[in-house]
Amino acid sequence: MLRWIAHIDMDAFFVEVERRLDPSLAGKPIIVGGDPDGRGVVAACSYETRRFGVHSAMPLRRAKQLCPHAIFLRGHIPAYADYSRRIRLLLQSYTPLVEMASVDEAYLDLTGTERLHGPPPEAVERILSRIRSEIGLPASAGLAANKLVAKVACDTAKPSGFRVVLHGTEADFLAPLPMRQLPGIGPKLEAQLSRYGIATIGDIVALGESTLRTLFGPSGSDLFYRCQGMDDSPVQIAYEARSMSHETTFEQDTGHRPTLERTLSYLAERVARRLRRHRLRARCITLKLRYSDFQTVTRRLTLVEPTCDDREIYAAARRLLDRAWTRRAWLRLLGIAASSLTDAQWQMDLLADETEESRAALAAAIDRIKGRYGFDAILRARSFHGDSDAAKKNPSSG
Numbered sequence: 001m002l003r004w005i006a007h008i009d010m011d012a013f014f015v016e017v018e019r020r021l022d023p024s025l026a027g028k029p030i031i032v033g034g035d036p037d038g039r040g041v042v043a044a045c046s047y048e049t050r051r052f053g054v055h056s057a058m059p060l061r062r063a064k065q066l067c068p069h070a071i072f073l074r075g076h077i078p079a080y081a082d083y084s085r086r087i088r089l090l091l092q093s094y095t096p097l098v099e100m101a102s103v104d105e106a107y108l109d110l111t112g113t114e115r116l117h118g119p120p121p122e123a124v125e126r127i128l129s130r131i132r133s134e135i136g137l138p139a140s141a142g143l144a145a146n147k148l149v150a151k152v153a154c155d156t157a158k159p160s161g162f163r164v165v166l167h168g169t170e171a172d173f174l175a176p177l178p179m180r181q182l183p184g185i186g187p188k189l190e191a192q193l194s195r196y197g198i199a200t201i202g203d204i205v206a207l208g209e210s211t212l213r214t215l216f217g218p219s220g221s222d223l224f225y226r227c228q229g230m231d232d233s234p235v236q237i238a239y240e241a242r243s244m245s246h247e248t249t250f251e252q253d254t255g256h257r258p259t260l261e262r263t264l265s266y267l268a269e270r271v272a273r274r275l276r277r278h279r280l281r282a283r284c285i286t287l288k289l290r291y292s293d294f295q296t297v298t299r300r301l302t303l304v305e306p307t308c309d310d311r312e313i314y315a316a317a318r319r320l321l322d323r324a325w326t327r328r329a330w331l332r333l334l335g336i337a338a339s340s341l342t343d344a345q346w347q348m349d350l351l352a353d354e355t356e357e358s359r360a361a362l363a364a365a366i367d368r369i370k371g372r373y374g375f376d377a378i379l380r381a382r383s384f385h386g387d388s389d390a391a392k393k394n395p396s397s398g
Contacts, residue, residue, distance in 0.1 A: 001166055004120040004143060005235065006108040007150035008091065008127065011138040013104035014044035017083050018073055020136055029070040034065035036072045039249040039332070043075060046178075047159060080104075086135055094123060099236045107147050109235040109306035121164050128162060144170065148231035152181055170229025175202030182227060201227045244282070246270040247335025255330040259317040264317045265383040267336040272310035274364060275338060282338030285313055286373040287320035290333035297325040305308070306342050310380070312337065 010016065015031040019025045027034045029048040034040040042058045052067040063070070084103045091098045094117055097109035108127075110120040117123040124141050142153025144165040152174065157163040165173045174291055177192060179185050179201050179215075204212070204227045212220030246267045254260065264287075275282060283306040290296045299320040307313065317336050325331070 001111060003145050004110040004113075005145065005147050005150045006120065006124050006127075007142045007154040008087075008106050008124075008131075008148065009110065009140050009151075009158070010104040010131075011140055012044060012046055013083075013087075013137070014075055014080060015046045016137045017079055018076070018382050020080060020083075022077060025071065029067055030064055030073060031067070031070045032073050032075045033060050033063075034072070035075050036060045036070075039251055041374075051058035071127070083135065083137065087131065087137075090130060090134065091127065094127060095239055101146055102268065107150065107235045110143075127398050144229075146224060146229070146231040147233055147235065148168075148183065149173065149181060149229045153180035154179070155181065165229075171205070171227075174229050175200065175205070177201050177276060179204060182224065184223075184395060220352045231359075243286075243337050243339035243341070244271055244274045244278075244280075245286075245288075245335060245337035246274075247333060249290075249333045250331070253330040253332050260321065260325075260331065260334065261298070263317065263334050264321065264336065264380060265314050265380055267334065268310040268317055270378065271336050271338050271384055272308050272313055272321060272363075275341075280341045281308045283307075283340035283342065284338070285316040285320070286337040287324055288333070288335035288337065289321070289324055289331055291327060291329045292332050293329065294332070295327075297324050302340070306340070316380075 013032045018030060018032065019033065027048070028046070029052075030046040031042055031049055031054065032044040032187070038060060040060050042054060042056050042063050043058060044058060045054045045063070049063070049067045049070050054063045054067050054070070064072070067315045072187070080103060084100070087104075088098065088100055088106065091106055091108055095108050095110055095113055099107040101107060110117070112124060113120070113123065117126070120143055124143050128139055128141055131137060136161045140154050140158045140160060141162045142150040142157060142165070143163070144150040144153055145167050149165050149170050153163040153165050156177070174182070175209055177200060179198060180190055182201055185193075193204065198207070205224065207224075209221055209224040212224050214220070248263060248267065250259075250263075271282075282303075284300060284301045284302050288296065288298045301316045301320055303312065303316065313336065317363070
């Protein structure tokens with residue numbers, strides 16, 4: 001049986017949700033991300049701003065320079081989650097095989113659904129129509145024999161478009177497209193290939209598998225076949241979180257150790273609460289730091305036992321900071337990630353001063369307060385950022 005895989009991607013999702021919340025924003029240039037004079041980046045931007053060169057992940061200050069008349073919004077994360085849930089439920093009414101690739105995009109395996117929903121191209125048309133009419137948001141779609149080609153088809157159909165790539169035409173469809181259009185080809189690989197006069201996906205295929213293997217090793221063969229639209233990866237029904245993380249960019253670069261430790265404590269509380277909400281524990285803690293010159297360093301520590309306790313996460317992060325912060329330079333960003341997640345219960349430590357039950361009860365009580373009054377309603381003393389000495393000391397002094 002021939003596979004039919006659809007890729008549904010919401011157009012400027014965060015922006016369009018903001019417009020649903022405030023219809024007066026319709027047609028106006030919108031940038032979601034926060035204070036344009038701060039240190040954050042663009043989370044999403046409307047198509048009205050993209051013609052000025054604004055794009056996701058761009059520093060907000062740069063976005064303001066390019067499009068000073070844009071409306072900057074901090075965003076409404078709970079609303080985004082609610083709309084994403086509604087979209088997922090709609091998609092699951094067509095097939096149980098729905099993989100949410102992110103909050104605003106999904107893969108659907110429509111293979112064998114013709115008797116219920118008709119030919120897959122017609123089913124996708126109805127899906128897009130229902131998303132527009134029932135949820136009120138614009139979306140684009142691609143339909144092909146596999147996830148890879150379906151995604152590329154969707155990307156080329158944006159905004160508010162739909163493209164079908166028929167079975168057997170995958171290589172012809174991909175050949176004329178710029179090589180960056182293929183998922184997995186980033187700036188570094190693009191630069192390497194450009195040295196050989198490569199510009200399109202078809203140019204990569206023309207190099208031949210043996211040449212690509214010589215240049216890139218075994219991954220060269222994978223690249224050769226992907227460029228011809230070959231992909232047998234299945235639609236994953238359930239999304240399993242591989243990690244949970246939080247990071248912050250300082251308003252001013254800082255080398256003040258107490259400020260860094262307060263930030264780590266706050267981030268550890270954030271990560272720990274997310275773990276507890278999902279009934280997970282992490283065995284691996286990773287620290288991410290970015291220097292003022294944008295060099296980024298990560299260090300990882302594996303714990304003896306998995307945890308969702310912010311005190312243990314904070315202790316690990318402090319140790320990692322000592323290992324990672326080796327330059328006499330100030331820091332721009334700190335982040336903590338928890339990975340190697342498990343839902344298994346931890347082993348009881350019979351020598352501990354306090355039982356795991358009491359620690360869990362305390363954490364649950366704190367989580368209830370945060371849930372009712374906001375995350376910052378109750379914090380550990382070391383997590384407070386009340387003073388403003390964030391950049392008073394050089395890293396060499398303390």
